[in-house]
Amino acid sequence: MNSSLERYTERVEQYASRFPRFPRFVDVTMVLALIGCAFFGTQLSLPGESRPDTGKSLEILLGLSCFVLLKYRTHTRTVVVVVAGVTIAAIARGYLLTPILLAPLLAAMYWLAVLCDRRTVRLYALVATVALLTVNLFSDGMRDLSPVLTVIGPVFWMALPLVGGSLARLRRDYLEAVKSRAEHAERTREEEARLRVTEERMRIARELHDVVAHHLALANAQAGTAAHLSRSNPEQSRQILDDLTGTTSSALRELKATLGLLRQDDRPKGEGLEPAPGLARLPE
Incomplete structure (x- = not known):
């Protein structure tokens, strides 16, 4: 699993490196894709179950939370808090917890693992995972599933971006160390x-x-x-x-x-060499 995640992160970095002058283009494309995932995730439900009647306000809030991801480079921790809060609120209202619905939160956790130190990553990941599991256990959308599936699925999904982000950070640190040693x-x-x-x-x-x-x-x-x-x-x-x-x-x-x-010196033989000046060059 680690090798496949490492290959995936390398492909993402190679794709992003093709647009060095247009970083916002890549960010906006990512945000639009995450909005689509979040919207599609709100349409899913268990067989025989109906979607929660929450109107469009929560779906709009999920979409707006995706735009917060545009600030992941400068306000990484704030982005995680906002996206996690909106996602947990959606699950508390009865939406089915799926990887598609969690896509914005998974993206925020990935960038947290890439850009922040390990202590911060562990703290935020633990708090977000515990809050997600607590709400999910008492959510109406998961009442027909066993507690084991209710716990194992979210933990596994939350672990994926953390592992991928850690691998990306280690690879970045390794490349920087190699560059420093070469210099x-x-x-x-x-x-x-x-x-x-x-x-x-x-x-x-x-x-x-x-x-x-x-x-x-x-x-x-x-x-x-x-x-x-x-x-x-x-x-x-x-x-x-x-x-x-x-x-x-x-x-x-x-x-x-x-x-x-x-x-x-390194110049060709004879180049730049001339006799010592004599009295004839005294006017110069």
């Missing part, structure tokens, strides 16, 4: 990627610092030695200066390679 995973993945990029840049910065510091220290030592030997040993000083040129060239090459890694 959290996406945010975590982006944060992790940014953290990895930051760590990689820090590693490159440390390597760049080591490279520049090493070559600058070597160049400084070579320059100092060349200055010291420039008078006493010019030939050796010239050789040291030649080595100094190689040291600075090597430092520049490694510095360029390291900075090239930092300048890489």
Whole structure:
């Protein structure tokens, strides 16, 4: 029974999702269908029994109570109280308790189970069911039926929308939880990627610092030695200066390679890269 109810609620939600811009259209269609069910339910009676003579006032009241269902999203509890009160009044006046007559109340209980917390659902469902059974046991329309049938039928009918609404709420909560986990995973993945990029840049910065510091220290030592030997040993000083040129060239090459890694991005190769501006672009 649970699987069939779950499939039924899924079909209802899929049908309603086809009209995301016209929620009132779906609500009004539902209300008109419930008015038809309530009116048809007032025409039913047991074999050999006549319908209660209550005029048209109670039937009109049943129809008006269906329009209250248009506010089920914002005033769910009030809708249940109003619809349950009118339905119980109709049964007390002698109308036969059938699922068709209970259709507005069953719809109100379904939305109560979907939109409200479990404690509220249990409280309202218990009060409505007990009041319905109490009135039904003493109703003239059910006097020829056994008390077992008088009790089991209404309890079963009231349980159906509660189970269906609970399944719909659980499914909605599950989908929201899945969506939240997906969004959290996406945010975590982006944060992790940014953290990895930051760590990689820090590693490159440390390597760049080591490279520049090493070559600058070597160049400084070579320059100092060349200055010291420039008078006493010019030939050796010239050789040291030649080595100094190689040291600075090597430092520049490694510095360029390291900075090239930092300048890489997701654009196609060569796009957005241009030589450093020279004096010719000074007016710009």
